[in-house]
Amino acid sequence: MNTPKMGFATQAIHSGKMKDAYGAITIPIYQTASFEFESCAQGAAVFAGEQNAFFYSRVGNPTVSMLEDTIAILEHGEAALATSSGMGAFTSVIWPLISSGDHIVADKTLYGCTFEFFSKHLNRFGVNVTFVDTTDEDALKSALTPATKVLYLETPANPNMKIVDLSKVCDIAHKYNPAIKVICDNTFASPYLQTPLTMGVDIVLHSATKYLNGHGDVIAGFVVSDAETISAARLIGLKDMTGAVMAANEAYLILRGLKTLEVRMQRHCESAMKIAEYLLGHPKIKNVYYPGLPSHIGHDIAARQMHNGFGGMISFELKGTREDGSKLLNSLELCTLAVSLGGAETLIEHPASMTHSTYTLEELAVAEISEGLVRLSVGLENVEDIIEDLDKGLARL
Numbered sequence: 001m002n003t004p005k006m007g008f009a010t011q012a013i014h015s016g017k018m019k020d021a022y023g024a025i026t027i028p029i030y031q032t033a034s035f036e037f038e039s040c041a042q043g044a045a046v047f048a049g050e051q052n053a054f055f056y057s058r059v060g061n062p063t064v065s066m067l068e069d070t071i072a073i074l075e076h077g078e079a080a081l082a083t084s085s086g087m088g089a090f091t092s093v094i095w096p097l098i099s100s101g102d103h104i105v106a107d108k109t110l111y112g113c114t115f116e117f118f119s120k121h122l123n124r125f126g127v128n129v130t131f132v133d134t135t136d137e138d139a140l141k142s143a144l145t146p147a148t149k150v151l152y153l154e155t156p157a158n159p160n161m162k163i164v165d166l167s168k169v170c171d172i173a174h175k176y177n178p179a180i181k182v183i184c185d186n187t188f189a190s191p192y193l194q195t196p197l198t199m200g201v202d203i204v205l206h207s208a209t210k211y212l213n214g215h216g217d218v219i220a221g222f223v224v225s226d227a228e229t230i231s232a233a234r235l236i237g238l239k240d241m242t243g244a245v246m247a248a249n250e251a252y253l254i255l256r257g258l259k260t261l262e263v264r265m266q267r268h269c270e271s272a273m274k275i276a277e278y279l280l281g282h283p284k285i286k287n288v289y290y291p292g293l294p295s296h297i298g299h300d301i302a303a304r305q306m307h308n309g310f311g312g313m314i315s316f317e318l319k320g321t322r323e324d325g326s327k328l329l330n331s332l333e334l335c336t337l338a339v340s341l342g343g344a345e346t347l348i349e350h351p352a353s354m355t356h357s358t359y360t361l362e363e364l365a366v367a368e369i370s371e372g373l374v375r376l377s378v379g380l381e382n383v384e385d386i387i388e389d390l391d392k393g394l395a396r397l
Ligand SMILES: Cc1ncc(COP(=O)(O)O)c(C=O)c1O
Pocket: 085, 086, 087, 088, 111, 154, 158, 185, 187, 188, 206, 207, 208, 209, 219, 220, 221, 340
């Protein structure tokens, strides 16, 4: 059914197809822990890897498998692994790649828990991490060592919307050592806006909790890469090390969410652009970070590497004090004070005290995440209503 010529929405709707006994249009939820073997010999052949069959849902499940195939197609990867969270995707792919004595280069601006794993936990296992600004070519080049196994980054980065030139960093890393795995967290963009594997990236990660599911009711993640890397992430990372398996029910919900990914992303992008322009022109706002604005430092790169739009995430700083920020967040009525992003509801939060509270004040400064930064996930409501809510909140300051 699927052909590479089909459009994104068609692929998102039709890729995860299987024929069941009744011709069901949507993929059934295979709510089962294990699957019957035909015989002892067949069971042994499956365990020996000589025969491919579903046998235990931690290693494979038909509903989850259909979803993995769809995500692999949308991200232009050979294969995908579904996990129980974005952090489960991250740890399932990282652990098989590294050993004591290895080195990782990571961008200094990352989602809070990813940063925590790199900055506070990996050194206990003898893995060193160097944080750099990957937009700084010289800094990146001098951070790479013969022990470097992974280069890790996000673009647009959470929470300050920094844009990294993917082709350029891949070129630098792979020229230094073709074996370095460049990993890009593509959560903020979604494959509708950006496909890092087509730009030289080796592994794409997602918190599917966000845009891929899109309805704020699931915690989930994905790894997308070549078949060999996904096999290691599945059969070593997930099976033996993290156990971060996605349940069939969550896979069903994400398959449903994917059917509207294109139209949802179009609306997120359109509304975010209008809100960014509104905030830019407001006298009480100091800075607006949205890659769609020509004033954004990474705008030209984003325009080149993101197709179809610039996403639904905006961050901004107020001119006033930190108390003004709290006052604004407490007073909004439609924009909901909550973490997470990528759902139908507009959510607003304060990274320094919430999603990025894993950073110390010094680390926040190095990562260029200001204490006053506010992060907005633009939802699918009518944009005039979101703007009116922000307008009323700002007027109260
Ligand atoms: C960019 C990014 N990556 C990864 C994660 C982790 O995902 P999860 O919460 O699904 O484990 C998040 C969560 O907010 C995120 O924003």
